[in-house]
Amino acid sequence: MTLQAYQDFLASKAIVDPPSGLDRIPQLPSFLFPHQGDIVRWGLRRGRAAVFAGTGLGKTLIELAWGQAVAEATGGMVLLFAPLAVSAQILREAARFGIPARLVRSQHECRAGINVTNYQKLDRFELAAFVAVILDESSILKSHDGHYRTRLIRDCAVVPFRLAATATPAPNDFTELGNHAEFLGVLSQTDMLATYFVHDSSDTRVWKLKGHAEDVFWRWMASWAVMLRRPSDLGYPDDGYLLPPLTRREHPVHVEWGPDIEGQFSFLAPIAKTMKERLHARRDSLEERVSKAASLTPHDEPYVWWCNLNAESEGLAAAIPGAVEVRGSDTDDEKERKVVAFSEGRIRVLVTKPTICGFGMNWQHCSRTGFVGLTDSFEQIYQSIRRFWRFGQTREVIADFVFAETEGAVLANLARKEADADRMAAAMVRHMADLSAAEVRGTTRTILPYNPAQPIMLPSWMVN
Structure with missing residues (x-):
């Protein structure tokens, strides 16, 4: 197999999860900043998406606006998981912006709309009953064999709408990206690693991108995840997003x-x-x-x-x-x-x-x-x-x-670790910036090509 043929093979593997979300995007709340509104619209078109955004960029508002739109479009129940004590913070944020949401402790308290609980109560819910599941601080999926990771991936497989939101993932922790892809139903972690990665020769616990698969990998990532540390990473102005000393x-x-x-x-x-x-x-x-x-x-x-x-x-x-x-x-x-x-x-x-x-x-x-x-x-x-x-x-x-x-x-x-992390995170964002901007602003759509393999057989009454 030639190198070009292998690259074509990788490209064919990349598009495995076309958009499965809403065809018609409802009007979103006016309080969303431009980057937040476009990310919500992209996530609604996708249906199953990940938002890797720096702290303070409005992940909570993105989650709430996305969940409200899904609930209104389907009439179903949305369940938002958050770390302990963060659920109360999310409720305050929802009330502040007029988004209906309720705090629930078990399945029987849930109603149509947004229901908020914490991860510690996961075992009290039948996730198949929900039209959408939102993971706040979805880095909880990082653990390879943790209880939350296993249960969320398994039970959310039948949930049509899924949103995972967390700060930019740990650089070089590609298993965390794989866990997110598996939770969203894009690709299993095992298949992701086998397709795009090889073991580091000096440490078999570390995975490295195959050199010729790098561009294809980031393009695949940008089809289901958006990554930014500040609005300008996606081409938006940074007004109001400058950190103090x-x-x-x-x-x-x-x-x-x-x-x-x-x-x-x-x-x-x-x-x-x-x-x-x-x-x-x-x-x-x-x-x-x-x-x-x-x-x-x-x-x-x-x-x-x-x-x-x-x-x-x-x-x-x-x-x-x-x-x-x-x-x-x-x-x-x-x-x-x-x-x-x-x-x-x-x-x-x-x-x-x-x-x-x-x-x-x-x-x-x-x-x-x-x-x-x-x-x-x-x-x-x-x-x-x-x-x-x-x-x-x-x-x-x-x-x-x-x-x-x-x-x-x-x-x-x-x-030293902070300097390494900053450098690696910048590289990740740089690789995905243009791709993510195109996806989020709606200028590209991931559409599987239609390649009919069987001839159409018309019934005799239509031929005559």
Whole structure:
């Protein structure tokens, strides 16, 4: 097979999911920005689509407008899944813009129109009963074998309209893209990887695009997903979408060190190198770090402290007057009550973990945050800061990092990962920008060619 023949073969594989949405697009709410309105229209034409958009670009409004249009066109029930506590935020957004939506806890509470719940209640719903399913913060599909991923992909296979929305996916995490394609019924993750990717020769856990398949892959992606970090990525003006400054402040804490993790003494501070050594350094410096963090907390404005260990969270909540701790052991209702209270200004200082509150919340009313327990997960740090540093924020965002001198180069590692992620995300958007702009603005349509393979046999009464 020649290279051209193989490229033609790949091209033939690319178009496997033609538009299956609405033929007639209803009039959309006038409050949508141009890029939001065009994305909604594109998603309605597609029927099953993904929106990978940066924080603050209006994914919630896109979801609500899309769901309202589908509900009105079909008369059916739409179910919108969101992370814990984000469902209440979505309800407030819907009420603000006059879009009918209701919070539901189980199947029997659902009615025609938009029904909003959280992922933790997934097992209480029969998804086949809904005309549309919307996934807010659809990065929940990232887990290869997670409960939510498996159930959503399996049970939504019969749902005619599907929308997945999240921030731009993790660069080079092509399995996340595959999970989205599989949820939307475009192509299974296995088939996507086999068609467009090969294993990295140095690490078989990493997938790399086949060199000659790169253009075809991004064209295929742009047929069912739109990706943007700012409106100008799709050719729209960035008016109102300029971020304020972000300042990161480092606060190294001196610790009187004792024996290292092996019980050995040294005249020099034992700098952690392994994960085990870092955990040891964090525990040994807990009291000093908590004390430093408490002293940095302002007395007259909202603040969120992000922790890594339970002891850090407990210590900060006790050291800061009026601080409220959101723990993993809290019930779902208790977590939601505390997070909503902070969102509405009834709690001034919140102490929690990125794994609990680091995704989905819009906290532009707060511009101060800090980390007293660092992690090597760039995504957790990035997402936590993005709760505040997002479009709609009007003030400089200040993020404090409190760490022990003995913790090693954690911040340097995070900075390196951030630079890599920015570079890779820019490449992904650059590859898809023109293609996505054409799709979203409706200048191209994905139509399968009609190639009849059987002759038409007319009945005898029509021949005569």
